[in-house]
Amino acid sequence: MNKKKPNILIIMPDEMRADCLSLEKHPVLKTPNIDSIGQGGMHFTSGYSTCPSCIAARRSMLTGLYPASNGVVGYKEGVAITMPTVTECLRDDGYATSIAGRYMHQSPPEEPYGFQKRVLGSTYIRDDAYAQYLNEKAPDLGGISGIGMDCNGREGRAWPVDDELHPTSWAIRQSQKIVGDADDDKPFFHVSSYYSPHSPLFPPKRHMDHFLSMELPATAIGEWETPPSPESYENNISAPRVNLQGEELRQTQSGYFGLIRQIDEEIAALLNDFKKKSESMGRPWVIVFTSDHGEMLGDHYLFRKCEPYDGSARIPFLIQGSDDLNFNTGGACNSPVCLEDIMPTLLDLAQIKSPDNLDGQSLVPVLRGKTDAVRELLHAEHAPCYGEAQAFHLLTDGNLKYIWRPADGTEQLFDLKKDPRELNNLAAGESPEVESLIAPWRTLMVQQLKERPEGFSDGDQLIAGRAYAHVLPSVEVNKS
Numbered sequence: 001m002n003k004k005k006p007n008i009l010i011i012m013p014d015e016m017r018a019d020c021l022s023l024e025k026h027p028v029l030k031t032p033n034i035d036s037i038g039q040g041g042m043h044f045t046s047g048y049s050t051c052p053s054c055i056a057a058r059r060s061m062l063t064g065l066y067p068a069s070n071g072v073v074g075y076k077e078g079v080a081i082t083m084p085t086v087t088e089c090l091r092d093d094g095y096a097t098s099i100a101g102r103y104m105h106q107s108p109p110e111e112p113y114g115f116q117k118r119v120l121g122s123t124y125i126r127d128d129a130y131a132q133y134l135n136e137k138a139p140d141l142g143g144i145s146g147i148g149m150d151c152n153g154r155e156g157r158a159w160p161v162d163d164e165l166h167p168t169s170w171a172i173r174q175s176q177k178i179v180g181d182a183d184d185d186k187p188f189f190h191v192s193s194y195y196s197p198h199s200p201l202f203p204p205k206r207h208m209d210h211f212l213s214m215e216l217p218a219t220a221i222g223e224w225e226t227p228p229s230p231e232s233y234e235n236n237i238s239a240p241r242v243n244l245q246g247e248e249l250r251q252t253q254s255g256y257f258g259l260i261r262q263i264d265e266e267i268a269a270l271l272n273d274f275k276k277k278s279e280s281m282g283r284p285w286v287i288v289f290t291s292d293h294g295e296m297l298g299d300h301y302l303f304r305k306c307e308p309y310d311g312s313a314r315i316p317f318l319i320q321g322s323d324d325l326n327f328n329t330g331g332a333c334n335s336p337v338c339l340e341d342i343m344p345t346l347l348d349l350a351q352i353k354s355p356d357n358l359d360g361q362s363l364v365p366v367l368r369g370k371t372d373a374v375r376e377l378l379h380a381e382h383a384p385c386y387g388e389a390q391a392f393h394l395l396t397d398g399n400l401k402y403i404w405r406p407a408d409g410t411e412q413l414f415d416l417k418k419d420p421r422e423l424n425n426l427a428a429g430e431s432p433e434v435e436s437l438i439a440p441w442r443t444l445m446v447q448q449l450k451e452r453p454e455g456f457s458d459g460d461q462l463i464a465g466r467a468y469a470h471v472l473p474s475v476e477v478n479k480s
Contacts, residue, residue: 019310051074065360098118172266196262197259331369412427
């Protein structure tokens with residue numbers, strides 16, 4: 001085995017669903033380059049975001065700590081990270097650390113949290129490096145805002161200027177340059193981060209047209225759900241509850257799928273450059289492909305994220321390593337994994353001791369075929385974002401998923417293997433058979449939440465109606 005520390009590349013789209021891969025048998029998306037990472041390494045089929053919105057998810061990835069451990073359990077800006085990050089640990093051990101594209105959405109924005117080089121382009125920010133580039137190359141456009149699309153909206157429309165000016169293309173080129181310029185004498189850690197397929201849904205025209213010409217899949221509508229009234233969303237392009245149908249659905253899906261197709265096509269050169277650079281340095285290499293959370297995309301009359309359903313909470317999670325790291329190839333792991341596992345995994349591969357008390361688990365034993373288990377259960381949550389009723393707690397073992405809504409105590413149970421689209425709520429009804437299914441999961445949730453300061457559990461039962469803040473009381477929110 002090569003004893004040198006490996007070069008590490010994380011490729012991280014924003015808001016990408018786990019099922020939007022041909023590796024997952026998506027009916028219309030072909031993603032051969034993304035698939036190659038899982039096919040050449042490990043496809044973790046039960047990868048979850050433990051708090052599926054941007055700030056909280058990325059905070060958990062950077063710290064290796066669950067939301068309740070790092071203190072942010074919902075969407076909240078202005079909360080500094082006070083614990084070590086994976087980037088800081090790698091930097092302190094001699095790694096050159098860098099990020100290109102969408103920033104990690106942490107506060108304060110000028111704090112690098114261990115990234116020594118940052119070339120930032122988050123699409124919606126008016127004065128970062130990408131915004132300056134776009135203004136220089138397309139001065140008459142008026143920046144991203146000049147396109148007239150909402151950064152949380154469901155409308156799909158083709159990118160209006162040269163494809164090379166697209167934020168995804170720009171971020172990938174910046175990543176290629178950073179990788180190519182890396183110091184041969186130091187291992188490097190690079191994050192290639194994209195705002196896509198997050199809205200605005202504006203892929204290059206050829207990708208948009210590709211999907212507009214196809215028959216696209218129907219949304220998943222659970223028998224347990226009811227449609228919202230049209231007046232509640234027709235004049236709100238970013239409404240979280242919608243009934244997407246017909247041409248509006250086609251435009252939304254084509255924009256979203258087109259952005260993923262663009263990512264897959266354009267990362268091929270980055271993957272090739274990264275591997276060649278590592279080989280020229282005589283170093284092993286590791287590639288991680290994942291996302292912060294998914295996108296409901298009309299499923300169950302929902303759009304955007306912050307929900308417990310797989311469209312929002314399940315994420316692509318693929319890891320590949322060079323041959324000298326002795327990873328198994330072409331495998332799949334159904335044990336639940338999460339963004340918190342990335343930190344201990346990378347530190348393990350870099351031969352760096354992890355900080356004490358991390359919640360994440362090193363996935364190296366799974367990658368090397370020594371075990372197929374990571375954890376028995378994974379807990380995920382989100383405080384109210386779009387309304388009190390949206391908040392949730394979930395538990396999953398990769399086969400079943402239990403959801404508890406703390407606002408009113410609503411319960412759901414889904415068999416993810418028989419019913420991956422979560423159409424049939426096994427917790428519906430009050431029969432003895434239903435109670436026998438749901439009671440063990442309710443007991444597990446009682447134990448999961450019994451130490452929480454909100455009072456969700458007294459150790460014997462779940463308690464609905466408790467106040468649920470985005471930040472736990474022990475965490476300081478910056479006043480700036």
